[in-house]
Amino acid sequence: MKLAAVGLAAAVVLGAAVAVAVVVGTDLVGDGGPVCPAFDPPGVPGAGPAVVPESTGSGPAAYTVEVVDRTPHDETAFTQGLIHAGGLLYEGTGLYGESLIRLVEPETGDVLAEEAVDESEFGEGVAGHAGRLYQLTWREGQVLVRDRCSLAETGRMTYEGEGWGLTGDGSVLWRSDGTDTLSLHDPDGFAVTATVDVRDRGEPVARLNELELVDGQILANVWQTPWIARIDPATGEVTGWIDGSPLVEEIGSTDPEAVLNGIAVDARAGRLWLTGKRWPTMFEVRVLPAMGLPPPGGFG
Numbered sequence: 001m002k003l004a005a006v007g008l009a010a011a012v013v014l015g016a017a018v019a020v021a022v023v024v025g026t027d028l029v030g031d032g033g034p035v036c037p038a039f040d041p042p043g044v045p046g047a048g049p050a051v052v053p054e055s056t057g058s059g060p061a062a063y064t065v066e067v068v069d070r071t072p073h074d075e076t077a078f079t080q081g082l083i084h085a086g087g088l089l090y091e092g093t094g095l096y097g098e099s100l101i102r103l104v105e106p107e108t109g110d111v112l113a114e115e116a117v118d119e120s121e122f123g124e125g126v127a128g129h130a131g132r133l134y135q136l137t138w139r140e141g142q143v144l145v146r147d148r149c150s151l152a153e154t155g156r157m158t159y160e161g162e163g164w165g166l167t168g169d170g171s172v173l174w175r176s177d178g179t180d181t182l183s184l185h186d187p188d189g190f191a192v193t194a195t196v197d198v199r200d201r202g203e204p205v206a207r208l209n210e211l212e213l214v215d216g217q218i219l220a221n222v223w224q225t226p227w228i229a230r231i232d233p234a235t236g237e238v239t240g241w242i243d244g245s246p247l248v249e250e251i252g253s254t255d256p257e258a259v260l261n262g263i264a265v266d267a268r269a270g271r272l273w274l275t276g277k278r279w280p281t282m283f284e285v286r287v288l289p290a291m292g293l294p295p296p297g298g299f300g
């Protein structure tokens with residue numbers, strides 16, 4: 001309440017942009033200047049209420065999603081990376097000549113800031129680390145390091161192979177590359193420090209895409225499916241499957257590229273957002289136990 005009151009007072013004196021920034025806990029705003037949310041704490045155990053209910057059974061647990069809220073999402077956005085920060089969302093998009101990094105207000109879908117990726121590069125997963133924003137590229141082997149306030153590129157690091165999804169725990173970053181392997185990276189310099197092979201009941205789970213660390217487990221969209229794998233990052237074992245088909249069916253797209261892809265968490269509040277490429281809707285969801293798993297390993 002105190003923050004809201006401060007925001008209201010600031011609005012009277014300085015304008016609405018300042019008020020919004022104060023209310024959402026941003027820390028660097030000028031009149032007409034950048035909105036600059038601080039990164040949320042990583043989705044480690046104890047960060048806040050559990051997002052995915054724990055299961056006591058053996059083998060992967062089955063989950064579904066219940067929609068809590070629907071808000072607008074830019075249906076031209078080819079969503080590749082999504083993270084929550086201080087009440088706002090950073091979204092990275094793909095395709096050559098169309099890739100962007102954006103700061104988006106989740107309630108309205110309004111774009112508060114935007115920076116284009118060079119047309120020779122295809123934007124992929126996004127993560128925050130130590131106050132900097134990292135954006136992968138698909139086949140260019142470049143991590144674009146950005147100022148989280150201006151979104152301007154401030155540096156680059158390189159890696160071998162493809163970049164798909166990215167998430168971190170404050171110490172390491174995990175990268176997916178479209179295979180069944182996640183690579184662990186040192187956030188400073190981006191050297192690969194380890195890899196983990198993702199297995200579901202003994203079978204490899206390929207096409208791991210957008211990532212988010214939630215409750216200390218990695219949630220991963222499986223490309224071109226409505227399923228999200230829940231992965232133990234220590235072992236690579238799939239500990240659960242979240243069925244996103246209620247959202248896919250509601251969107252009802254006939255575009256084969258318009259797949260579920262985009263996972264963001266507010267670990268402090270225990271809130272989860274999902275969207276997809278070219279989806280007109282951003283969903284806030286609740287994860288619930290359900291029946292029914294995909295075949296082991298998913299999808300062949």
Ligand SMILES: [Ca+2]
Pocket residue numbers: 081082083166167210211212262263264
């Ligand atoms: Ca994410």
